Amino acid sequence: MTTVPRVSIGLPVYNGEQYLAEALDALLGQTYRDFELIITDNASTDGTEAICRRYLAKDPRIRYLRLPENIGAAPNHNFVFTQARGELFKWASHDDLYGRDLLRRCIDALDEHPEAVLSHVTKAIIDGSGTVRRSFDYQLATDSPHAPERFRSLLFAAGGDDFYGVIRADVLRRVTPHDSYHHADRTFVTEIGLHGPFHQVRELLYFRRDHPTRAERANPSKRARCVNLDPRRADRMRNPTVRLLSEYIWGYIAMIRRAPLSPKDRQACYRHLFAWLASRLVPGSSQRIEDHPDVVSDEIAVAVDTIVAGRERRAG
16 A cells, blocks of 8 residues: 655756755655655756656666656746645655755644645755855745734745745645746745744745756746746747736736635735735835845855765765
8 A cells, every 4th residue: 555645745856956856865865754755856957857767777766757858947937737546745846955954844743834835945045056146145034923913024024935835725626726927936825924924943944056057037027027937928929028027017916816815814915915016116126035145144154064964975
């Protein structure tokens, strides 16, 4: 009889050979062991498939699915979730690193806080070699019991990386799948926040790697980022820039209409949205945490090699 794991980790990847093995070592070395790791390869043309099959042969918790063509990052992220069996789900990136206790700390937090729909940890930015460059203080009010306050915070405050937290799968099935318009990841996380509070574990266990080929940096324009999410966005006739932006705004409006909110909370969310729209008319306004140096804490010396599984072999 097949045992269903409590946690499913979904790792969508395309041409990730440079850092993939490090990410797999970090995930497979978690102190919490009851999980499945689902890798959906978006028709990679480099050595990604060979790396995945090598790890597949060593660890029965891995499931490897290779897509026949590149469907884009957003459909691939949605597809990997459809393959999940666990009650909890986490997306993972092929180029990031994860402390050994990340899963355990997040799962413990969700068990201790049944009202929370998502749990994540403190993050730092690392470079290509894995050296910590910056750490961040999480300042969002996503732990508020009030949905409008969570909504307002996710609109106005400098954001974290809650997309990569551990999320209750039943909540993910109730929200709109990840789309491919401008900043679709922001609306996706915000809709999750309308279903319940997040819990932030104040422990540095997530290391987001900043490198020239990371999707956000390799695709600097709005259209390029949207095309990376879904190749169909390259059609300028069907997807003019105004549509990529208007769908972003409509994403917020639609989620307020769908979410399980009281009439009072729904009205409050609309007020916050209109205030946010007005603020976006101010030149230079931004939400990205990397664009807000005032929320960056003092640089810390972190021995990543002692926190992340597999790093000791590479360091040696």
